[in-house]
Amino acid sequence: MSTLDVAVRAPASRGERLDPLALLALPATAYLGIAFAVPLVLLLVTSVWTPAGLTIDGYVKFFSDSYGWRVMWNALRAALWTTAICLVIGYPVGFALARSRGVVQVLLLVALILPLSVGVVVKAFAWTILLRSNGVVNQMLLATGIASEPVRFIFTEAGLVVGAVNIFLSFMVLPIFSVVKLIDGRLLDAAATLGASPLHRFLRVTVPLSMPGVIAGIAFVFSMAISMYVIPTLLMGDRYQTMSTLIARSYLFMRDRSLGSAVAVVLLGIAVAVVVISGWLARRSRDVR
Amino acid sequence: MTIAMWTITAMVVLFLIAPLVVVVAVSFSASPVFNLPPPSWSARWYERLWRLRDFWPAVRTSLEIAALSTAISLVLGTLCAIAVERGRFPGRDALVTFAVSPLMMPGLVVGVALLQMLRQVGFRDAWMSLLIGHIVITLPYVIRTVLASLSLFDFTLIDAARTLGCSYPKALLKVMVPVLAPAFLTSGLFAFLASMDNYPISIFLTDARTKTLPVQILTYLEETPDPTIAAISTGLIVMTIVVLLLADRLVGLRRIAEL
The missing domain is CATH 1.10.3720.10 (MetI-like)
Structure with a gap:
């Protein structure tokens, strides 16, 4: 529809009527409403409503027991470590990617995008091989003299975090890259002209400007790490429980719906909180600019 | 600082590619346990995969x-x-x-x-x-x-x-x-x-x-x-x-x- 059409038609529509284009959004919205939103609302309802009536049994069972807190702390601790390590090593890599040109940049992109596309199941399986006591990691540690005897990695939290960092790292690097490459180099030159030292330029110009990418990266990695399921299942085994594995167990093996749905709601709450907080932080960091 | 950045980047590239290399290497191993490097090479797992159905x-x-x-x-x-x-x-x-x-x-x-x-x-x-x-x-x-x-x-x-x-x-x-x-x-x-x-x-x-x-x-x-x-x-x-x-x-x- 051309602007002319709009100008001619404008008086006829009162401005109150819904734009017919909105109808195009209807199929997707209706779909996600029925297959995504309604089930989540039903989950909330079933977590407090059983055939016997209103109850908070599931929540009581989860929170009253030290086991529930331990499970939650397991998930949080692994997610926090994973996110922190991803940030520390992902930040310089995001920079390197933005600075690199030509073949080097292509190689870096391949190294980031290929593992990202291969899928969690394959990579988690690979880490079960890498982390074995006679696995590659241990052979390297022994060969370089860092360790004098094989270190136990598989079925330890350190091993879990190493695997998770490996699998989620691209989600930290790519958002940082996409923001850093937009930073205007002249801003740094201007700061240098005004007498700022390299460290000062980095801390006062580069870091604030890269914050949107950092926030997005942290939000991605944390929300994936807190709810990871395949990785702990393969790298930690059955004895170690996180919220995800507990949900799966309560539904698939224990047939304990009230506990499962309660834990699912708690995990959902954490995910929503991450989205809301990161959105708020992102808006704030944009306003600072 | 630039050197540190590129050193970290090179190590990260190795770290990211390692799992994929390991999977491919193990798939051509003749041994049923996941030894690396494999004692000898074979395509037996691919044959098994084909037969398993x-x-x-x-x-x-x-x-x-x-x-x-x-x-x-x-x-x-x-x-x-x-x-x-x-x-x-x-x-x-x-x-x-x-x-x-x-x-x-x-x-x-x-x-x-x-x-x-x-x-x-x-x-x-x-x-x-x-x-x-x-x-x-x-x-x-x-x-x-x-x-x-x-x-x-x-x-x-x-x-x-x-x-x-x-x-x-x-x-x-x-x-x-x-x-x-x-x-x-x-x-x-x-x-x-x-x-x-x-x-x-x-x-x-x-x-x-x-x-x-x-x-x-x-x-x-x-x-x-x-x-x-x-x-x-x-x-x-x-x-x-x-x-x-x-x-x-x-x-x-x-x-x-x-x-």
Whole structure:
């Protein structure tokens, strides 16, 4: 529809009527409403409503027991470590990617995008091989003299975090890259002209400007790490429980719906909180600019 | 500082590539345990994979579900993106947030919730349940990417094409579709790969007869951990490389990285 059409038609529509284009959004919205939103609302309802009536049994069972807190702390601790390590090593890599040109940049992109596309199941399986006591990691540690005897990695939290960092790292690097490459180099030159030292330029110009990418990266990695399921299942085994594995167990093996749905709601709450907080932080960091 | 940055980057590249190299190496090992480097090389795990036949129904289910959910998402997602970008109605920002939110929600919770609802209405067909669940995660990819691409599209080009004598549908086809093609391609590829790899939603929706490949792989790993899994994983890696090469030829890696 051309602007002319709009100008001619404008008086006829009162401005109150819904734009017919909105109808195009209807199929997707209706779909996600029925297959995504309604089930989540039903989950909330079933977590407090059983055939016997209103109850908070599931929540009581989860929170009253030290086991529930331990499970939650397991998930949080692994997610926090994973996110922190991803940030520390992902930040310089995001920079390197933005600075690199030509073949080097292509190689870096391949190294980031290929593992990202291969899928969690394959990579988690690979880490079960890498982390074995006679696995590659241990052979390297022994060969370089860092360790004098094989270190136990598989079925330890350190091993879990190493695997998770490996699998989620691209989600930290790519958002940082996409923001850093937009930073205007002249801003740094201007700061240098005004007498700022390299460290000062980095801390006062580069870091604030890269914050949107950092926030997005942290939000991605944390929300994936807190709810990871395949990785702990393969790298930690059955004895170690996180919220995800507990949900799966309560539904698939224990047939304990009230506990499962309660834990699912708690995990959902954490995910929503991450989205809301990161959105708020992102808006704030944009306003600072 | 530059040296430190490049040293870290080089180590990270090795770290990221290591799992893939290990999987491929183990798949060609002659030994049933995961020794590296393998004592001798063989293709026995590929032969075993061929003979086993456990995996082929799962491969088929996964390919069907991934292809169909991607195709459906491309249609629904593009329509939705056009509505948001061109339409003038309230709540468009909220609509986008809602449409993209399945990507930020724990897959396991989405799967459990869907399972519960389908059970409550008495729906038990595993294949259809899987399709329904997978569209929930493939649709947001398409909406997000096509929307980003549409927001850069200059719609006056369509008016220009019409002034020059194109009909409206023809103008859309000749002007808008080529500009959006990279977005269709990248979002389609990532949606497809996400569906192929999905475990947390699939685990609740499969049954004994209808399993997706990731579910079958994990079941097999629990029962007989041998390099057969490495062989099928190598197959998945090769598939991914082919898909990415295709995307690189058609769109370019740099554009893929933007997403």
